[in-house]
Every structure is written in C-alpha cells, then in structure tokens.
Amino acid sequence: xxxxxxxxxxxxxxxxxxxxxxxxxxxxxxxxxxxxxxxxxxxxxxxxxxxxxxxxxxxxxxxxxxxxxxxxxxxxxxxxxxxxxxxxxxxxxxxxxxxxxxxxxxxxxxxxxxxxxxxxxxxxxxxxxxxxxxxxxxxxxxxxxxxxxxxxxxxxxxxxxxxxxxxxxxxxxxxxxxxxxxxxxxxxxxxxxxxxxxxxxxxxxxxxxxxxxxxxxxxxxxxxxxxxxxxxxxxxxxxxxxxxxxxxxxxxxxxxxxxxxxxxxxxxxxxxxxxxxxxxxxxxxxxxxxxxxxxxxxxxxxxxxxxxxxxxxxxxxxxxxx
Amino acid sequence: xxxxxxxxxxxxxxxxxxxxxxxxxxxxxxxxxxxxxxxxxxxxxxxxxxxxxxxxxxxxxxxxxxxxxxxxxxxxxxxxxxxxxxxxxxxxxxxxxxxxxxxxxxxxxxxxxxxxxxxxxxxxxxxxxxxxxxxxxxxxxxxxxxxxxxxxxxxxxxxxxxxxxxxxxxxxxxxxxxxxxxxxxxxxxxxxxxxxxxxxxxxxxxxxxxxxxxxxxxxxxxxxxxxxxxxxxxxxxxxxxxxxxxxxxxxxxxxxxxxxxxxxxxxxxxxxxxxx
Numbered sequence: 001x002x003x004x005x006x007x008x009x010x011x012x013x014x015x016x017x018x019x020x021x022x023x024x025x026x027x028x029x030x031x032x033x034x035x036x037x038x039x040x041x042x043x044x045x046x047x048x049x050x051x052x053x054x055x056x057x058x059x060x061x062x063x064x065x066x067x068x069x070x071x072x073x074x075x076x077x078x079x080x081x082x083x084x085x086x087x088x089x090x091x092x093x094x095x096x097x098x099x100x101x102x103x104x105x106x107x108x109x110x111x112x113x114x115x116x117x118x119x120x121x122x123x124x125x126x127x128x129x130x131x132x133x134x135x136x137x138x139x140x141x142x143x144x145x146x147x148x149x150x151x152x153x154x155x156x157x158x159x160x161x162x163x164x165x166x167x168x169x170x171x172x173x174x175x176x177x178x179x180x181x182x183x184x185x186x187x188x189x190x191x192x193x194x195x196x197x198x199x200x201x202x203x204x205x206x207x208x209x210x211x212x213x214x215x216x217x218x219x220x221x222x223x224x225x226x227x228x229x230x231x232x233x234x235x236x237x238x239x240x241x242x243x244x245x246x247x248x249x250x251x252x253x254x255x256x257x258x259x260x261x262x263x264x265x266x267x268x269x270x271x272x273x274x275x276x277x278x279x280x281x282x283x284x285x286x287x288x289x290x291x292x293x294x295x296x297x298x299x300x301x302x303x304x305x306x307x308x309x310x311x312x313x314x315x316x317x318x319x320x321x322x
Numbered sequence: 323x324x325x326x327x328x329x330x331x332x333x334x335x336x337x338x339x340x341x342x343x344x345x346x347x348x349x350x351x352x353x354x355x356x357x358x359x360x361x362x363x364x365x366x367x368x369x370x371x372x373x374x375x376x377x378x379x380x381x382x383x384x385x386x387x388x389x390x391x392x393x394x395x396x397x398x399x400x401x402x403x404x405x406x407x408x409x410x411x412x413x414x415x416x417x418x419x420x421x422x423x424x425x426x427x428x429x430x431x432x433x434x435x436x437x438x439x440x441x442x443x444x445x446x447x448x449x450x451x452x453x454x455x456x457x458x459x460x461x462x463x464x465x466x467x468x469x470x471x472x473x474x475x476x477x478x479x480x481x482x483x484x485x486x487x488x489x490x491x492x493x494x495x496x497x498x499x500x501x502x503x504x505x506x507x508x509x510x511x512x513x514x515x516x517x518x519x520x521x522x523x524x525x526x527x528x529x530x531x532x533x534x535x536x537x538x539x540x541x542x543x544x545x546x547x548x549x550x551x552x553x554x555x556x557x558x559x560x561x562x563x564x565x566x567x568x569x570x571x572x573x574x575x576x577x578x579x580x581x582x583x584x585x586x587x588x589x590x591x592x593x594x595x596x597x598x
Contacts, residue, residue, distance in 0.1 A: 039562075041329045042329060066566070066569070080565045226378055
C-alpha cells in the first residue's frame with residue numbers, strides 16, 4: 001500500500017472511524033475529561049487520538065447535587081447528572097481553543113427527546129472543528145432521554161437514523177451495558193447507519209452506608225466504572241465484534257496499555273479511557289507508547305491488524321501440550 | 323477562565339517522616355520539593371494512598387506545611403490527615419521511605435491580605451490544614467492574625483506552638499470543654515465580630531466541616547465581613563475533568579450554578595455559596 005514507507009520505522013497507530021482518521025487509538029472518554037481545555041496544560045491535546053466532550057444538550061444543565069461519586073473496590077460509582085454548558089456555549093467558548101490546539105474533537109450528544117438529539121447534532125454539524133458525534137443513549141443517571149433510547153432496539157435505531165439524516169459527520173452511538181444482549185443494539189445501530197459504536201457506558205449500581213442506611217450518592221443509584229467492570233466490558237466488545245462490521249470504540253476500566261490492548265484484541269478499533277485518567281492525568285503518553293511498543297515487540301505493523309484477533313484456539317493447544 | 327495556574331507536578335514522593343498526633347490524626351512529610359516550591363496557601367495536592375486499584379482514586383489534601391532544607395529551599399511538604407476511611411487509614415500507617423504519588427499544587431489559593439486589614443482564621447478539626455502556610459504568609463506581611471480553632475476535645479488541638487511562634491492569637495474551643503471555651507468555634511467568632519469597630523477591616527478565612535463553614539459564612543455576612551472559605555468535597559480528579567466536587571454558587575439571578583471546587587476553588591467567597 002502507498003503508505004507503507006511512511007510506517008517503516010514506526011508502527012502505524014492510525015484508526016479509521018467512517019470518514020474520520022484518528023492518529024492513534026487512544027481517546028479521552030466523555031464525562032471524564034471536561035471539555036478538554038481543562039487538560040491543556042497537562043497533556044498535548046493534539047497527541048490524543050481524539051477527545052470526547054462532556055455530554056451536551058441544547059441548553060445548560062446543572063446536574064445532580066453532591067455527593068456525585070463514591071469509590072468502590074477497584075471502581076467508582078458516579079451520578080453527575082450530565083451537568084453541561086449546552087451546545088451553543090460549547091461552540092462559542094470551548095471549540096475555538098480546542099481547534100487552536102489541534103485536538104480531534106468528538107462531541108457527546110445528549111437529548112431528552114429524539115428531536116433534541118437531531119437538533120444538537122445539526123448544530124454541531126455546522127460548527128468548525130467537530131470531528132464526530134457520539135450519541136449518548138446510555139447515561140444511567142438522568143430520568144428522561146438517554147438510556148430510554150439506549151435500552152430499546154427501536155429507540156436506538158430511531159435516534160441513529162434520525163441523526164444520520166442531518167449530518168455527514170461520523171455518528172457513533174454509545175451503548176449501555178445494562179441490557180441483556182449488547183450485540184443486538186450494536187446491530188440496530190449499524191443498520192440505522194452508524195459509523196461506529198462506543199461501548200460500554202457504566203453499569204447501573206448502588207452503594208449504601210449501612211450505619212445511616214442512606215445511599216452514598218445523591219441520585220441514589222449511579223454508574224459503575226473502573227477496573228472492576230473491565231472483564232465484562234471486554235466480553236461485550238468481543239460479542240459485538242462477532243455481530244457488526246463497523247468499528248468499535250471500546251472502554252471500561254482501562255488503566256494501562258495492556259488493558260487497552262486487551263480491548264483491541266477483543267475487537268475494539270480504538271479505546272476510550274476515563275476513570276484511570278482521574279488517577280493519573282499523565283496516562284496518555286504511557287498508553288500510546290505502550291501500544292506502540294507492543295506492536296514492535298509482536299512485529300505487527302499496524303494497530304488495525306490487531307483488532308479482533310482473539311486466538312480462541314490457543315488455550316486448547318496449551319491444554320493438549322501440558 | 324484560567325483553569326490551572328501551571329502544569330501540576332506528579333511526584334512519586336518518598337515519605338520523609340510520619341508523625342502521629344493522636345489515634346486518628348497524623349502528619350505525613352513527603353519529598354516533593356517542586357510541588358512545595360510552587361504551592362501557595364490554600365492550594366491542595368491529590369495523594370494516592372496505596373498502590374493498585376483499591377483504593378482506586380487519589381484524595382485531596384491541603385498543603386499543610388512547606389519543609390525547607392538548611393539553605394531555606396523547599397525540600398518537601400506535609401499533609402494533615404484524619405483517619406476516617408480506607409485511604410486515610412493507609413496514610414496513618416505509612417512508614418519512612420514508602421512512596422506516595424502526589425500531584426499538585428492544585429486549585430485557587432487564598433487571597434492574602436495586607437495591613438491594616440487583620441486576618442481571622444477559623445478552623446474546625448482537620449480544617450486546620452490550610453492555615454499553617456497562610457499564617458506564615460500573613461506573618462511575613464506583618465498582618466495581625468487570630469486563629470479561632472475548634473475541636474472535639476483538647477487533645478485534638480494541634481500545632482498551637484507553631485501558630486504562637488508566628489504571633490497568631492489563639493481562640494480555642496472544644497466540644498467537651500477540656501480546653502478553651504466549651505462549644506463551637508463560631509460562638510466566640512460572633513462575639514468578637516460584634517465587638518469590633520466597623521471601621522477596622524478584617525478578612526475571615528475558614529476551613530472545616532460544612533456545618534461550621536455555613537455557620538461561619540452566616541456570621542460573617544451578619545457582620546458585613548468578607549470571608550474566604552476552603553471547601554472540602556469528594557473529588558475524583560482534582561483537575562476539572564469529572565465534575566464530582568461541585569458546590570452551588572449564586573448565579574446573580576436568584577438561582578445557582580454548580581462550580582467545580584477543584585478548579586474554581588477550593589477557596590471560594592463565602593457569601594456566593596448557596597449553603598444547604
């Protein structure tokens with residue numbers, strides 16, 4: 001291929017998501033990276049494959065009262081309630097700096113109604129510097145919208161196909177794991193014209209203080225993230241990889257390059273990282289370098305060649321030889 | 323809006339020493355000279371109490387003291403910790419030479435006043451933490467300072483000689499009456515403010531449990547005095563990414579908006595906070 005010479009001394013980390021090419025497969029997950037500008041002094045924003053903004057509705061939202069998070073073994077529960085500045089202020093106040101810094105910006109689109117998803121998507125499609133739309137149909141923490149679309153195959157299909165009609169940007173619905181069969185939702189998204197799917201959002205969960213019998217977060221229930229959920233998320237990515245052809249943006253408890261590679265091998269074309277970046281805000285170069293080192297060590301030229309390469313026979317071989 | 327004053331520094335800091343102050347409180351000295359050199363009074367660090375994923379997240383701590391070497395150069399910092407959960411229990415038991423990830427300095431510091439304005443610091447329990455460096459800064463500027471300091475019992479009033487050495491007047495209260503006045507620290511604060519001539523300026527600084535902060539804020543407003551509070555909220559990241567640590571602030575139109583105490587604070591104007 002024509003770009004082989006370009007990658008001779010360097011692994012090719014690029015990832016294609018529909019019409020969009022990411023320079024590497026490491027993405028800052030929505031809701032965990034503010035609007036990106038908060039981290040401009042911590043990480044070169046343009047060095048990431050992409051950043052996904054906090055979820056945006058048409059209007060500003062204040063979200064839930066504190067406490068909004070509680071730590072759990074190897075994880076954390078959150079119910080922020082999609083506090084956000086709304087799509088217009090995002091375009092006016094955040095997008096110019098993100099553009100100036102060369103960030104690849106995927107915007108997380110929220111809605112309480114199907115019309116709102118469409119309108120927010122339409123507005124963003126006209127804004128300079130938006131590289132893709134991640135449709136948040138999976139937030140477990142708000143009463144209206146979000147997960148009510150994401151927990152229904154028809155709802156998923158309807159939102160994706162309606163947004164598809166108003167944008168040429170890559171459309172990437174973010175799927176909830178709080179369903180029986182995630183892969184069927186990935187298929188509904190693919191049939192509706194999605195360019196990729198992000199999975200998984202958080203697992204609906206609950207933590208109580210037994211002394212006071214009170215929930216530890218104000219919303220009573222919240223979404224579990226962090227290493228605790230990783231094996232379940234890997235399994236879901238693997239199942240979706242068997243079912244759909246569109247790229248998968250995998251996430252759920254990734255804390256180092258090995259974790260990221262696990263998702264890629266299971267079938268993710270790119271990975272998103274959230275909770276781990278709270279613990280280590282400088283994690284990004286470690287992830288990118290770690291993936292690159294792995295490719296070198298295993299003599300794989302392109303990270304794309306690693307996607308969905310689970311060797312299900314390996315275990316049998318070892319079994320027999322031992 | 324400027325989010326971070328500078329790129330925060332992440333150090334795998336050696337524990338220089340760990341000094342228990344009681345069965346619950348300890349002071350932990352960390353070899354983080356670059357953070358110490360950059361820190362201003364009221365700023366905080368995010369500390370990972372243990373390796374691995376349980377506990378998973380870092381915890382915020384005010385920078386308590388700046389340690390200096392023989393030449394006066396910053397050599398480290400200390401944090402004041404009270405054992406209330408998994409992370410603080412680990413921090414209580416840390417030994418010399420163990421390493422702790424320490425990120426900082428973070429957040430907006432106190433605005434330090436100049437004479438002739440006096441400074442009245444109001445501390446409850448572990449809320450003493452940001453006032454050691456503030457008292458030093460005030461002393462360096464020649465500001466007349468008072469520390470109103472409340473605890474449950476006399477044995478939990480710490481570092482009194484440290485503040486006396488900086489010419490800080492101490493007004494002590496304990497809930498059991500074992501040292502100082504029996505009751506809450508806001509009572510003597512209220513009396514002192516009532517007795518003070520309106521023409522003599524005073525800036526209040528407060529840090530402690532939320533109920534104490536709210537009472538201090540109300541008392542300050544009642545007497546028409548400005549007050550900076552250092553709020554403590556459960557934080558996920560300390561950098562503005564997660565929106566966990568929000569506090570409701572007046573929006574100027576009769577409503578409120580949630581601001582992130584990690585980057586808009588932790589020091590905030592008391593009269594702008596919507597107290598619960």
